[in-house]
Amino acid sequence: xxxxxxxxxxxxxxxxxxxxxxxxxxxxxxxxxxxxxxxxxxxxxxxxxxxxxxxxxxxxxxxxxxxxxxxxxxxxxxxxxxxxxxxxxxxxxxxxxxxxxxxxxxxxxxxxxxxxxxxxxxxxxxxxxxxxxxxxxxxxxxxxxxxxxxxxxxxxxxxxxxxxxxxxxxxxxxxxxxxxxxxxxxxxxxxxxxxxxxxxxxxxxxxxxxxxxxx
Numbered sequence: 233x234x235x236x237x238x239x240x241x242x243x244x245x246x247x248x249x250x251x252x253x254x255x256x257x258x259x260x261x262x263x264x265x266x267x268x269x270x271x272x273x274x275x276x277x278x279x280x281x282x283x284x285x286x287x288x289x290x291x292x293x294x295x296x297x298x299x300x301x302x303x304x305x306x307x308x309x310x311x312x313x314x315x316x317x318x319x320x321x322x323x324x325x326x327x328x329x330x331x332x333x334x335x336x337x338x339x340x341x342x343x344x345x346x347x348x349x350x351x352x353x354x355x356x357x358x359x360x361x362x363x364x365x366x367x368x369x370x371x372x373x374x375x376x377x378x379x380x381x382x383x384x385x386x387x388x389x390x391x392x393x394x395x396x397x398x399x400x401x402x403x404x405x406x407x408x409x410x411x412x413x414x415x416x417x418x419x420x421x422x423x424x425x426x427x428x429x430x431x432x433x434x435x436x437x438x439x440x441x442x443x444x445x446x447x
Contacts (some may be wrong), residue, residue, distance in 0.1 A: 236421065237404075237436025241445060245409040246271035248439045249352070250279050252405060257281075258349030262289040262393070262401075263312075264362070265304030266354050268409045270311055277315035286318045289342065291351055292363040293324035294388035295331040302388060324378075324391045331380050331389045338391060339378040347400040351393075351433070355408045358385070359416045359426025363392035366427060370394060395430055404433040406440075413444045 242248035249272040253261070263269070290304060298306045305323035313321065324338050342348075353361045363381050364370050370381035370392055377397040382389050398404060406428070408417050417440060420429050 237406075237438055239421075239438040239440060242439050242441060244275075245407045245439050245441050246275035249405065249407050250275035252437070252439070253350065254279055254281050256350055256403060258403075259285060260287040260289065260345060260349045262291045262348050262351040263304065263308055264291055264352045264354050264407075265293070265307060268354050268407050269304075269352065270307055271409070272352070272407055273308060273312035277312045280315050283316050283318040287320045287322070287345065288318045289322050289345070289348065290324045291353060292390055292392040294390050295325060295334065296388055297325060297327070298323055331391065335376070335378045335380050335391050339376055342377045342393070342397060347402060349402050351398060351401045351404045353404060353406050353428070353431065355406060355413050355416055355420075355428050357412050357416055359419065359424075359428055361406070361428040361431060363390040364394075364427040364430075371427060371430070395432070399432045401433040403435045403437065404431055406431075406436070406438045408438060408440045408444045410441070411443045411446075414446050417444050418446070 253276055293304050294302045296303050326334055355361055358366055365383040368381050368383055370379050373379050373394040378391055378393055381392045420426055
């Protein structure tokens, strides 16, 4: 399994992500949340790729309905799925389920789907990725594909994929933009044990802009 992976210094992280996804032409993709992800999906939507054979999943989600402003799936629907129609779309949140039931259901869905072609991850200033936060129980999960996780700094209970599931991915793409990510990215490159440092996959690519690199 790859460790740090392939780091690419890019001018525009969103555009570079869109180009990479079009080039890779995944059959399945797990999406992320946050402002960098929004920029990535806006750029990808502008390419209008043919996703008639692509299944869309998520790497993490706040346990809120899709029409909530904090929903990752809601953001994706707003900025990407208006221009792109996938073969299937699988938000993590499901009405009528508790967050614990949602974790079980989504884990079963990912198990039935098999390895994901491309997983998109971001990087928090504290080194978290997906909803794998520092000093939380999800970091030590060894068997389940999806678990409930939360900490005191991030609102809402969350579902997150785990390292064992990420390790099965064909490709993980980290997108890192902005000065606020510089320290976390530097620490990861230096080998510090942060949540994002622990991600393994068959291939890992980091798309990083000058602000995050400190260039």
